[in-house]
Amino acid sequence: MKRDDVKPESAVNEDVIHVTIPVAPKKEAGLLPAESTSSAKPLLHVQGGDRYEMKSIIAKGGMGVVREAVDLNCRRIVAIKELSKEHPISSEDLQQFVEEARITSQLEHPNIVPIHELGFDMDQNAFYSMKYVKGITLAEVLRDIRRGRRETIEQYPLPRLLNVFQKVCDAVAFAHSKGIVHCDLKPDNIMICDFGEVMVMDWGIARPVGSMAGIPAPLKTGSGEEKAVKTGQGEEKTIAVEVSSRTVSCTSTGQIMGTPGFIAPERIRPGAVLMPAADIYSLGATLYSILALRAPLAGLDMRTLLLRALTGSIVPPAAYNDPEFKDRDRERDEPISFVHCHEGKIPVALSGIAMKALSVHLEDRYASVQDLQADLEAYQNGRIWNLVLEQDFAGPDPLAQWEILGGHSEIKNDELHLSLGEPQLLLFKGELPGDVRIEFEARQEGVYLNALGAFIGAVRSANPKEMALTGYKFEYGGFDNSLNVIERCARRIAIEHASPLERGVIYNVGVEKNDSRLRMTVNGRDVLSMLDLDPLTGLDRTAIGLCGWLAETIITRIRIYTMGSPWKRDLLDIAESQILKDHYEVADILLKEVLDSSPTPDRLRRAQIVGDLSRQRKSMSKELERWTRTLREAWPHAPFDLRLGNEGFSLEISNGGIDDLEPLRGLPLTSLMCAYNRITSLEPLRGMPLTAFNCTGSKVVDLDPLRGMQLNTFVCENGLIESLEALRGMPLMLVNIGGSRVRSLDPLRNMALTFLSCSGNCLETLEPLDGMKTLSALYCNGNGLETLEPLRGIPLVSINASGNRLLNLEALRGMSLGVLHVGDNLIESLEPLQGMPLRMLSCQNNRIASLEPLRGLNLGSLMCGNNSIPDLGPFLENPPDDFRFDSESLATSELERIRAAWAGIPGLSAHVKDLEVLLALRRADREKLRELAAVFRGHRYLVIPKFMTWHEAKTFCEQFGGHLVVIPDKETDGFLNSLFSNGAWFWMGLYHTERGHEWVAGVPFAYSNFLDPLQERKLGPIVFGGRWTFDDVPGAHNSFIVEWDA
Structure with missing residues (x-):
């Protein structure tokens, strides 16, 4: 009932209209309005009889009139709404009136007026009765x-x-x-x-x-x-x-x-x-x-x-x-x-x-x-979110509140562009402990899509690579756009297999920690939400920011909120928070107040648990001080960070120059990051309660001291380990053993892995992965694999299997892959890839005869050169943004036909230039090549879109009077990056031997753009990809950049 103007009770009584509504008798086929035909479906069914005594009008609307009435059967006051008789009533009006009553009657809720009856009176006027509401x-x-x-x-x-x-x-x-x-x-x-x-x-x-x-x-x-x-x-x-x-x-x-x-x-x-x-x-x-x-x-x-x-x-x-x-x-x-x-x-x-x-x-x-x-x-x-910062990237100093760690950054068109970091962090300079919410608007424009992320409650560290891993990290489309994930101190606590990121789409991402609730939303939709019953707290957990990995991410807006404390809090809640801030005396006073208040049995039990926690943390704090002194004496020149977290002790001592872990014996660590040291033995770690361990770049051979641990994260890249037997039975979710000497993955059988990198090892089969239904990202490039058959049915989103001996891709049929690298194999057909949601495919240097199976795929990047393709098939009309296709099987006349088809089309100028380069190469026209080159500081630079090994590319450049590109400083590096709108992956003239880094042109090595120390230490030729890195496939074929000095 809608009431616009209720009169005083006395006035209502004066206006009583003594009229009854005799409800129409029930007809055989049901009650119908007068204009209905007997063959029509009945609109309403009611029982007959005089029932209501009508009183005054209490409300009028555009279509209906509401009257007060007396239900003579139940002897109660009701409200009756009927269609107004002041104007003709159409069938549409009647239908809407009936629909209103029916909808309302189906909503039985204390805050919705209940409908009693719907029907026609004797004059075939529709009405419904409802509860009479006064107010x-x-x-x-x-x-x-x-x-x-x-x-x-x-x-x-x-x-x-x-x-x-x-x-x-x-x-x-x-x-x-x-x-x-x-x-x-x-x-x-x-x-x-x-x-x-x-x-x-x-x-x-x-x-x-x-x-x-x-x-x-x-x-x-x-x-x-x-x-x-x-x-x-x-x-x-x-x-x-x-x-x-x-x-x-x-x-x-x-x-x-x-x-x-x-x-x-x-x-x-x-x-x-x-x-x-x-x-x-x-x-x-x-x-x-x-x-x-x-x-x-x-x-x-x-x-x-x-x-x-x-x-x-x-x-x-x-x-x-x-x-x-x-x-x-x-x-x-x-x-x-x-x-x-x-x-x-x-x-x-x-x-x-x-x-x-x-x-x-x-x-x-x-x-x-x-x-x-x-x-x-x-x-x-x-408990309300209070806005701390609302940030866009316009104005004179848009980064005043931020520190950028890793990768390249640029403000362009009032947007922040981040790329090529491993990781790339946007760290908020302020310190925000406790409950925090971050909202940001971002998109990814490059071909490579990976991780719109943020972190909360992290610990500031001298090692930015590990900072986000010390708190809660949220990633949307992480791990090569294969997972949505929440991590706690580098341990995954919530995951969803998904490939959500699309190029150019704007995402509004929200992440928050609110007491024990962790939540990630995207475009207003809950993506992941969970309770962490032992939330990370502490006065040192003040670092927050955004994070990503390699992909070009464009950020337009950021909001940061903190949560106010509730007006009323339980003493036990306050005591727990004081314990986690190391305020044990305050916590003891609060606990005594609770114990003196004659608590209920449940409350007493909880108070005892909190008391035990206080005593345990107080003891561990003293242990922290003792162990810090011990390690400082043992490693006087090594920077380390020993902390007490919710899980226990954690130690970060990467790049410390240490060769022995003996000082750690007896220290109950749950997390140890000791990468890039000269460690040879893990024996001092035997029996530790480790759950996360990283010894990348060490000289460790034997993992036996880790046996029996409950590790969920194990990283040991570029090492000497040959066997994973010690890992058997562990609850591992993430394993990275790239660049090692492992011959069998059998110890990983039946694990719930979500990410596995085993590139550059000595593997001949993936059979132990058969049936691993949790795996979403796999890097197995640079091994001796002949088949991917064990992967059939696994929900993989990203695979790198380049540099093996694969004959076909049949095992991948039906997968929902977004990224696939299978270059430098023996593959003849792409037919199993039909209909996949691929965005990135590299299949160069195989035996592929046709691109036709890729018709209809929305590829952003396709590397298919050095194959047997006679034409570009479906990509003549719709070429990917990043496209490398040169093959000896493509006739010169076909290249000219392609150039003519693409000439003048907006967005294809870079493709046309690549064709100009290829045609000049086939004519051996050096002058044309120099004309096509970009000029910087008097030097000429030209991308050669052909696929060669590093040594072949080096010889090729010398034959054309130049050399593989040399990058002596940041300015040159930035210029070359500006040439590639969709990212880069090209040989440059840098080689790393036991003697160190050497440029092909004899230029002294000075400027280094390695963002990962591991990459800088690998032996072999180096790839230019914005940051400098390596191709893990021995004898890999890539495009390259030639440089002429004058």
């Missing part, structure tokens, strides 16, 4: 507060109004769970009853989720043109809103299905489909009205109003706290005092909640009513 609308309450009526102000302070709003949200959330959208939420349709009940009224235009919104043709926006809409009576009417302090709203049947100022912008557009997000917008407008005592939008005509809704031109409620602030659309309004708010100020946090619900873009709006309620409840409990 006042929220709109009237807000109007009285605005007018300064003391009784209303005292009765409805902001906390009570928020409770009313929460009940409204309960009703709307229930309706959404039943697939119903209200479509007309506003203060006028919220009734606050005499005894505190809250009812959401007027479900007259409610519709099922997914139905059409009923919006008319596109709104014309020409200057001076009003938008006239039809009212329910068919009259033309221009709607104006917010005139002075009164809001005039209109719901127009069949046209504007909702109230201007409260209707979601997406519903204004033609062809709109109803979704719950529309109601969330209206809830935001209602909350706005509660806070600011005015509607969120104002305008003198419908066109202006709707245009402002479409563009989100809404002043935040908190802006009105400034007495000098003037809204140009409300300049005629008298100043409003927010007497219902504490100290007369609209809370900024609530203003932010309302504005988020009012977001124009769905991805910025709350994903559900429950999410809105959670933020509101957090505010009511004193």
Whole structure:
């Protein structure tokens, strides 16, 4: 029942109309309206008999009339709504009226008015009866507060109004769970009853989720043109809103299905489909009205109003706290005092909640009513996200708050571009312990897609590579776009197999730690959410930021929030937090208070557990001091970081120059990072409770001291280990043994691995991986594999199997691979790859005769040179952005035909230049090659899009009077990076031997762009890929850059 103007009780009694409604007798085929035919399907079925005694009209709308009535059978007061008889009633009106009753009757909820009966009276007039609700609308309450009526102000302070709003949200959330959208939420349709009940009224235009919104043709926006809409009576009417302090709203049947100022912008557009997000917008407008005592939008005509809704031109409620602030659309309004708010100020946090619900873009709006309620409840409990920083990258010093660690960075078009880091970190300079939320907007434009990530609660370290691993790390599309993952201190605690990243798509990512709740959302959708029952805490966990790996990531906006402490906290909660801050004396005092309060058995048990934790942590803190002194004496010149975390002790001593781990004997470490040292024995580690271990770059051969440990992460790249037997039975999830001497993966059989790198070993079979249903990323390049058959059925998203002896790809058929590297094999057909969602494929230097099986694939990168292809097949019309295809089987005439087809096409100029280079090479035209080269500091540089080994490329360059590119400084490195919009992977003239690094041109080695110390120490030729690295396949074939010195 909608009640616009309820008269006093005495007035109602004077207007009693003694009329009864004799309900029509039941017909054989069911009750039908008069105009229905006997063959039509019955619209309503009711029992006959006189039942209701009608009284006064208590509400009138555009289509219906609501009367007070007496149910003579049950002897109760009810409200009866019937179609208005003032105008002709169409079949559409009748259908909508019946639909309203039926929808409302299906929503049995304490905050939704119950429907008693639906039927026709003896005159075939449709009606339905419902609970009679007495009270006042929220709109009237807000109007009285605005007018300064003391009784209303005292009765409805902001906390009570928020409770009313929460009940409204309960009703709307229930309706959404039943697939119903209200479509007309506003203060006028919220009734606050005499005894505190809250009812959401007027479900007259409610519709099922997914139905059409009923919006008319596109709104014309020409200057001076009003938008006239039809009212329910068919009259033309221009709607104006917010005139002075009164809001005039209109719901127009069949046209504007909702109230201007409260209707979601997406519903204004033609062809709109109803979704719950529309109601969330209206809830935001209602909350706005509660806070600011005015509607969120104002305008003198419908066109202006709707245009402002479409563009989100809404002043935040908190802006009105400034007495000098003037809204140009409300300049005629008298100043409003927010007497219902504490100290007369609209809370900024609530203003932010309302504005988020009012977001124009769905991805910025709350994903559900429950999410809105959670933020509101957090505010009511004193637990609200407080904005610390809102950052874009415009202005004179956009990186003042940030430190960039690893990779390349550039501000371009007011956006931050990060790339080529292993990892690449954007570290916030401020220190933020405790509960933190990070929101950022980013996209990836390169061919290689990997990891939109952030970290919270990390420990600042001199080793930036490990910093993100010391706290909570969240990655969307991590591990070569194969996983969504949450890690805790380098241990995966939540994963989802997915390949979500798409090139050029903007993602709004949110990550948060809120007490023990960890959550990652993307575009308003929960991706991962979990409870960490022993959350990381401590005063040193203050590092937060964004993180990635290699892929070019473009960041446009970042917001950082911290969580306020609740107004009321349990003493035991406070004691636990003090323990984790090493404040043991304070914790002991609080625990004594609890024990002296005659606690319940459960509370006593918890207090005892907290007391045990306090004693344990106090003892371990003393041990930390003792062990720190011991290690400092043993390694006086080695930088190390020994810490006490939730899991126990962790030690970081990478690049420490140590050759012996003996000083660690007896130290109960759970995490040890000792990469890039001269360690030969792990014996001092025997019996340690390690869960994460990294000894990359060491001279360790025997892993037996690790036997029996519960490792979940093991990394030992570029080492001397030959056997993994000691790892058998461990709960490992991540293993990286690239560049070692391992001959068998059998000890890994039946493990729940998600990531495995075994490149550059001595493997001949992957059979132990058979049936490993958790594996999403595999690097097995540079081995002696002849088949991938054991991988059949594994949910892999990324595979690197280059440099083996593979004959076919049949085992990959049906996989959902996004990245596949199979260059330098013996493969003849790509047919098993048909229909895959591949974005990156390298298959150069095989025996492939046709690219036709790749038709329809949306590849961003394709390396297919040095094969037997006679033409480019499906890629003549739609070439990938990064495309290397030169093969002896491609005739010169075919290259000329391709050049002619691509000439002048926007976006293909780089492809055409590659063809010019290839044609000049076939003519041995040195002058043309020099003409095509880019010039920098008097030197000429030219990419040669042919595939050769490093030694072949070196000889080739010398034959053409140049040499493989030399990069003596950062400026040259930056110039070469600028040549490649889609990333690079080319031989350069640098070789590493036991004597050190040597440039082919005899230039002294000075500038080094290795971001990973391991890469700098590998022997062999070096690849230019933005950062300098190695190709792990012996004898690999790559393109290269030739340099002429003059």
